[in-house]
Amino acid sequence: MVPPTMTEMWTTMGSTLASFMFIWAIIRQYCPYEVRRYFEKYTNRIMGCFYPYIKISIHEFTGDRLKRSEAYAAVEAYLSVNSSKTAKRLKAEMTRDSNNLVLSMDEYERVTDEFRGAKIWWVSSKVVSPSRPMSYYPEQEKRYYRLTFHKRYREMITEKYLEHVVREGKEIRMRNRQRKLYTNSPGYKWPSFKQTMWSHIVFEHPATFETMALEPEKKQEIIEDLLTFSKSKDFYARIGKAWKRGYLLYGPPGTGKSTMIAAMANLLNYDVYDLELTAVKDNTELRKLLIETTSKSIIVIEDIDCSLDLTGQRKKKAEKSSSDDEIEKEKSDKEISRKEAKEDSNNSSSSKVTLSGLLNFIDGLWSACGGERLIVFTTNYVEKLDPALIRRGRMDKHIELSYCSFKGFKVLAKNYLRVEDHHPMFDTIQRLMEEEDTNITPADVAENLMPKSPSDDAEKCLTSLIQALQETKDEAAKRKAEELKKDGGGGGDDDDDEHELVKGKYC
Ligand SMILES: Nc1ncnc2c1ncn2[C@@H]1O[C@H](COP(=O)(O)OP(=O)(O)OP(=O)(O)O)[C@@H](O)[C@H]1O
Numbered sequence: 202m203v204p205p206t207m208t209e210m211w212t213t214m215g216s217t218l219a220s221f222m223f224i225w226a227i228i229r230q231y232c233p234y235e236v237r238r239y240f241e242k243y244t245n246r247i248m249g250c251f252y253p254y255i256k257i258s259i260h261e262f263t264g265d266r267l268k269r270s271e272a273y274a275a276v277e278a279y280l281s282v283n284s285s286k287t288a289k290r291l292k293a294e295m296t297r298d299s300n301n302l303v304l305s306m307d308e309y310e311r312v313t314d315e316f317r318g319a320k321i322w323w324v325s326s327k328v329v330s331p332s333r334p335m336s337y338y339p340e341q342e343k344r345y346y347r348l349t350f351h352k353r354y355r356e357m358i359t360e361k362y363l364e365h366v367v368r369e370g371k372e373i374r375m376r377n378r379q380r381k382l383y384t385n386s387p388g389y390k391w392p393s394f395k396q397t398m399w400s401h402i403v404f405e406h407p408a409t410f411e412t413m414a415l416e417p418e419k420k421q422e423i424i425e426d427l428l429t430f431s432k433s434k435d436f437y438a439r440i441g442k443a444w445k446r447g448y449l450l451y452g453p454p455g456t457g458k459s460t461m462i463a464a465m466a467n468l469l470n471y472d473v474y475d476l477e478l479t480a481v482k483d484n485t486e487l488r489k490l491l492i493e494t495t496s497k498s499i500i501v502i503e504d505i506d507c508s509l510d511l512t513g514q515r516k517k518k519a520e521k522s523s524s525d526d527e528i529e530k531e532k533s534d535k536e537i538s539r540k541e542a543k544e545d546s547n548n549s550s551s552s553k554v555t556l557s558g559l560l561n562f563i564d565g566l567w568s569a570c571g572g573e574r575l576i577v578f579t580t581n582y583v584e585k586l587d588p589a590l591i592r593r594g595r596m597d598k599h600i601e602l603s604y605c606s607f608k609g610f611k612v613l614a615k616n617y618l619r620v621e622d623h624h625p626m627f628d629t630i631q632r633l634m635e636e637e638d639t640n641i642t643p644a645d646v647a648e649n650l651m652p653k654s655p656s657d658d659a660e661k662c663l664t665s666l667i668q669a670l671q672e673t674k675d676e677a678a679k680r681k682a683e684e685l686k687k688d689g690g691g692g693g694d695d696d697d698d699e700h701e702l703v704k705g706k707y708c
């Protein structure tokens with residue numbers, strides 16, 4: 202038998218294709234959905250033999266249909282940025298996790314992308330499955346993105362390009378999302394469909410490092426430390442350490458510990474988990490809470506000294522010591538309010554979180570889950586904490602926040618009064634602030650710089666601050682005189698006593 206010529210072969214193929222297209226058009230027009238799907242399946246197989254392109258679909262909902270596919274969300278975010286320059290039809294939506302309008306490709310829109318010399322075609326589409334007869338449910342739309350590329354790029358696309366798309370997409374989503382402030386405090390719990398251990402609200406604290414009254418060098422050092430941490434994924438993997446870092450913020454009340462946590466979260470774009478230890482039943486519950494936290498977050502335990510004592514037992518009741526000492530008073534207030542919060546929770550069983558449970562929380566095996574996390578403890582009394590709790594490796598960086606310095610005051614003057622240059626009253630303020638006994642917290646400085654009426658100008662606020670500084674100085678002098686009197690002017694011990702007094706005030 203003579204083999205067909207090229208022309209005969211093309212003619213035969215052409216007519217076969219034409220008949221095939223004709224049959225396909227009739228099927229699309231008249232056949233029920235199931236028959237169409239069946240036919241499609243086999244035609245795709247036949248076409249696959251001649252067609253040099255590969256298609257990959259990413260569907261919005263996977264098997265269980267309840268949870269949106271993370272891959273789909275990442276592709277959507279990736280294309281929202283990469284397609285917005287070329288796509289002609291875009292849709293704008295306000296998603297649940299974002300503050301702004303988010304653009305994405307409209308349905309049936311096509312865009313092209315390039316990766317290492319390969320061209321990739323993306324299309325957004327959907328399959329509409331008809332509603333079943335006698336069913337209450339309307340027809341279902343199953344959205345998907347499909348990418349098409351030449352088969353010679355198969356390995357590169359499946360191994361490198363898709364990874365690149367998902368990674369970039371996740372980063373874009375992270376940047377656009379609304380950040381959250383979580384709490385495990387029982388008072389904030391409300392019934393939810395999925396019972397989680399954390400409840401949350403949108404995190405909208407305006408504090409930044411720029412607005413913080415802090416020595417510029419110290420501020421820069423902290424910022425650099427945080428940024429280095431957030432970019433060190435590969436470094437942590439290389440040295441075999443979980444990607445997390447502990448910060449201990451200590452200092453007197455009103456020196457900006459909580460404010461700094463907000464500034465950290467804003468700098469790194471992290472969520473905040475405010476862990477109320479007194480509301481945690483036991484170590485198991487603590488571990489569950491940890492597992493539920495997500496990556497890119499700060500886990501905060503405020504006033505750690507009030508939550509746990511050195512033996513791991515709960516503190517009974519704030520013991521009243523020197524009523525003169527205002528820091529001590531503040532601390533007891535905190536303990537009492539925590540105790541009250543605990544009683545409010547209607548949880549009669551006492552908490553049994555132990556020190557070892559907490560250490561496990563910080564650096565046990567479970568602490569590595571999730572990755573990219575900061576753990577921050579705050580305290581007014583660093584010397585009362587168990588050294589094991591705050592040793593380097595657990596609390597890697599210890600930051601002391603102390604009384605307001607003149608440089609710190611200048612930041613506040615700029616923020617509150619818009620006074621950036623040297624003001625004639627600054628000299629007096631500097632002199633008073635640099636005196637040994639004039640300890641004033643940034644919170645007190647801020648309060649004095651706050652205009653109390655529309656007519657209050659910078660002079661008035663600065664005068665009020667000078668007055669407050671003077672009063673602090675006088676009070677300190679009076680207290681010192683009383684101490685001396687109490688000790689009967691006893692010669693050699695004076696220095697030690699003074700040292701204790703100063704230490705108690707975090708000077
Ligand atoms: N370093 C600072 N820079 C700017 N503002 C500050 C600073 N410290 C305190 N403030 C102001 O004082 C207020 C109280 O500060 P913050 O709550 O951060 O203190 P804290 O150290 O957490 O106190 P506490 O030990 O009682 O929890 C803040 O709302 C902020 O306005």
Ligand SMILES: [Mg+2]
Pocket residue numbers: 458459460503579
């Ligand atoms: Mg605080």
